[in-house]
Amino acid sequence: MKVLIIIILPIIYTYKARKNLKKRESKVKEDWKKIDSLLKIRNDIIPDLIDITKKYINNEETLNNIINTRKDLLVSKTKKDKIKHSNQLTSELSYLFSITEDYNNLKENNNFIDIQNKLHDTEDQINKSRKKYNNSVSAYKKKMNGFPTKIVAYVFKFKPALVFEEAEKIKFEKPKIEKTEVLEL
Numbered sequence: 363m364k365v366l367i368i369i370i371l372p373i374i375y376t377y378k379a380r381k382n383l384k385k386r387e388s389k390v391k392e393d394w395k396k397i398d399s400l401l402k403i404r405n406d407i408i409p410d411l412i413d414i415t416k417k418y419i420n421n422e423e424t425l426n427n428i429i430n431t432r433k434d435l436l437v438s439k440t441k442k443d444k445i446k447h448s449n450q451l452t453s454e455l456s457y458l459f460s461i462t463e464d465y466n467n468l469k470e471n472n473n474f475i476d477i478q479n480k481l482h483d484t485e486d487q488i489n490k491s492r493k494k495y496n497n498s499v500s501a502y503k504k505k506m507n508g509f510p511t512k513i514v515a516y517v518f519k520f521k522p523a524l525v526f527e528e529a530e531k532i533k534f535e536k537p538k539i540e541k542t543e544v545l546e547l
Contacts, residue, residue: 383520390498394441398444404451414474418471419461419465419468431450431454434447495526
């Protein structure tokens, strides 16, 4: 009977540990899919942003950098490359918005304000999803590196997940709404 328990307990533990690791790995993948879809949404907004800013800003280098980084992100196959290009694109967009502060005509353009608001909302969603993803990665890594689950992870070839480090945040300037006086008649 003791021999049977000695054999069955490790099998049960291995089964449960593998199942738990698969569950956490699936959660990481699910959270990444959300980020990936948000990155695609952001990428769809950028051409409109470029078209509008081109009309006002004479800074081809910055606009070309954004266009090229966007293309690099679109063709990225690995998660590591997507993270790298996404962070690079965030930095370049931040720089672009810092330049636009000097262009009052652009800042007053309704299309620019709409696109800026869409981009701001998308960036907020990306940041929230990034935090959720990183929490999932942390829980997965913690489970994966605990003993004796580490042995199960090694035997069944579970791979560690990448953390999506946060790049600098894009600084959006809030559109100024001028107060109008109401005249009483």
